Amino acid sequence: MPFADLRQFLTHLEASGQLLRIREPVDPQFEIAAYIRKTSDTGGPALYFESVKGSAMPVVGGLFATRRLALEAMGTDEADAIAAFLAAIERVSAPRLIAQGACQEVVKRGTEADLTELPVVTHCDLDGGPFITCAVALSRDAEDGTRNASIYRFQVNGKRRLAVLAEPPHHLGIHIARARERQEPLEIALAIGLTPAVLLATQWEAPYGVDELELAGGLLGEPLEVVKGVSVDLNVPAHAELIIEGRVLPDVQEMEGPFGEYTGYYTPAYPKPVMEVTAITHRHDMIYQDMLTGEPTTENHVLKMIPAEASCYAMLKSRFPGVVKVHFHGAGGVGLLGIVAMEPQAPREARSVLTTLLGAQGTKIAIAVDSDVNVFDVDHVMWAVSTRCQPHRDVIVMPPMLGRQLDPSAEGFGQYGLMGIDATMPHGQEFDQVARVPGVEKVPDLLALASKATSSAK
Numbered sequence: 001m002p003f004a005d006l007r008q009f010l011t012h013l014e015a016s017g018q019l020l021r022i023r024e025p026v027d028p029q030f031e032i033a034a035y036i037r038k039t040s041d042t043g044g045p046a047l048y049f050e051s052v053k054g055s056a057m058p059v060v061g062g063l064f065a066t067r068r069l070a071l072e073a074m075g076t077d078e079a080d081a082i083a084a085f086l087a088a089i090e091r092v093s094a095p096r097l098i099a100q101g102a103c104q105e106v107v108k109r110g111t112e113a114d115l116t117e118l119p120v121v122t123h124c125d126l127d128g129g130p131f132i133t134c135a136v137a138l139s140r141d142a143e144d145g146t147r148n149a150s151i152y153r154f155q156v157n158g159k160r161r162l163a164v165l166a167e168p169p170h171h172l173g174i175h176i177a178r179a180r181e182r183q184e185p186l187e188i189a190l191a192i193g194l195t196p197a198v199l200l201a202t203q204w205e206a207p208y209g210v211d212e213l214e215l216a217g218g219l220l221g222e223p224l225e226v227v228k229g230v231s232v233d234l235n236v237p238a239h240a241e242l243i244i245e246g247r248v249l250p251d252v253q254e255m256e257g258p259f260g261e262y263t264g265y266y267t268p269a270y271p272k273p274v275m276e277v278t279a280i281t282h283r284h285d286m287i288y289q290d291m292l293t294g295e296p297t298t299e300n301h302v303l304k305m306i307p308a309e310a311s312c313y314a315m316l317k318s319r320f321p322g323v324v325k326v327h328f329h330g331a332g333g334v335g336l337l338g339i340v341a342m343e344p345q346a347p348r349e350a351r352s353v354l355t356t357l358l359g360a361q362g363t364k365i366a367i368a369v370d371s372d373v374n375v376f377d378v379d380h381v382m383w384a385v386s387t388r389c390q391p392h393r394d395v396i397v398m399p400p401m402l403g404r405q406l407d408p409s410a411e412g413f414g415q416y417g418l419m420g421i422d423a424t425m426p427h428g429q430e431f432d433q434v435a436r437v438p439g440v441e442k443v444p445d446l447l448a449l450a451s452k453a454t455s456s457a458k
C-alpha cells in the first residue's frame with residue numbers, strides 16, 4: 001500500500017491519467033454529486049474540483065468510482081487483490097503516536113469552528129441537507145476501552161451540529177448507546193481526506209472491539225501515524241486533511257434524512273443523536289473529500305467490494321477448498337448479491353457453498369458458477385445461469401430471516417427471503433462442451449490499436 005496520505009494517491013492518479021481537474025466553479029449542492037455520478041456510470045476518472053462555490057476549499061470525489069481505481073489505491077491488481085488484503089490483516093499494527101501532524105496546521109476551537117465553511121456536498125434531490133459522506137468516525141468506549149474507526153454519514157444541521165445515524169449493531173452505535181445509558185456524552189473525531197488504506201480498513205467487517213486503524217497499519221505496511229486531538233481524548237490520523245472533533249450528546253435528538261442510501265433508495269427522516277462540534281483542525285491548504293453513494297454502482301459500493309470479498313473468500317475457502325473467487329456485485333449494494341466461482345469437489349457441494357454464503361453474510365441472492373465463469377462479468381454469469389441451471393432442481397428458496405437493514409422489499413425491518421442459484425455443471429456427469437476460439441489471448445488490444453491508427457492518420 002504505497003500511499004501514506006490522500007495527496008500521494010492523488011499525485012499517482014494524476015500522473016497516470018486517472019484524475020481529471022474541473023477548473024470551472026461548481027456548486028456543492030447537486031453539481032459535484034452529478035459529476036461523480038457521471039464518472040461512476042461511465043467508468044471515468046477520479047475528480048478534483050478546484051473551485052467550489054461558497055467555500056475556499058477544493059473537493060475531490062469519485063476516487064473509487066471504478067474497481068480499477070480501488071485496485072490502484074491498494075497498489076495491486078485483480079489477480080493479487082484478495083491475497084494482498086488477507087496478508088495485510090495478518091500483520092496489523094497499532095498506530096504510532098507522534099507529536100505534530102499536518103492535520104492540525106489550522107486549529108479552530110469552540111465557537112470559531114464552523115462547518116458551513118466546509119464544502120460539504122448535497123447529493124440526491126430529496127436529501128435532508130448536505131451530508132459528510134467520507135468521514136472515518138473515531139470513538140472509544142470509556143468503560144470497556146474498545147476503539148472503533150468506521151465510515152458513517154453525518155448531516156450538517158448547523159455551524160457546530162451534525163446529526164448522526166449510527167445504531168447498534170454498528171460499532172459507533174454501540175458506543176453511543178453505552179454512553180447514553182451512562183448519561184454521558186461520547187467523544188468522537190471525524191477524519192476526512194485520508195490515505196486509502198484507512199478507508200479500505202474500515203470496510204473490513206471486523207468484530208466489535210477491533211480497532212480498524214490497526215488494520216490500516218497492516219495495509220500500509222507500517223503503523224499509521226496519529227496525533228492527540230486538540231479538544232477530545234482521542235488520537236487522530238496525523239496526515240488527514242481535516243479533523244472534526246466533538247461529542248455526541250446523550251439527551252438531544254434532531255431530524256436527520258432523508259438520504260439516498262447504498263441500495264439506491266432514500267431512507268426516511270427521523271430524529272437521531274446530535275454531535276456537537278468542539279474543534280475543527282485542518283491543513284493550511286486542505287482538500288475536502290466527498291464520496292457518492294445511492295443507486296449502484298458508485299465509489300461507496302466499490303470501496304466495500306475487496307474487503308467484503310476477502311472476508312467471504314477466507315470464510316468459504318476454509319470449508320470448501322474448491323472455491324476460487326467471490327464477488328459482491330454493486331447491484332446488490334455489495335452484500336445482497338453474491339457470486340461464487342468454484343471447482344466442485346463433490347455432488348451438490350455448490351448447494352452447501354450457497355447456503356453457507358446465504359446464512360453467514362446477509363446475502364439475499366447467491367449464485368454459484370464453475371471456475372471458467374468470470375464472476376465480475378454479469379453477462380457471463382447469466383450465461384451460466386441460463387445454460388447450466390434447471391430452476392426446479394437448482395434453485396434454493398428460503399423463508400424470510402434476519403439479514404441486512406436496508407432492503408426496501410423486506411417484509412419486516414431487515415427480514416427477507418433468500419435464494420441460492422446453483423449454476424455449476426452437475427458434478428461427475430457428462431455435460432456439453434463449451435465452444436471456444438483458440439488463441440484469443442494472443443490478439444493485441446484492438447481498441448488501443450484502432451485509436452493509434454486513427455491518430456497517426458490525422
Ligand code: MN
Pocket residue numbers: 148149150171206207208209210212
Ligand atoms: Mn468496528
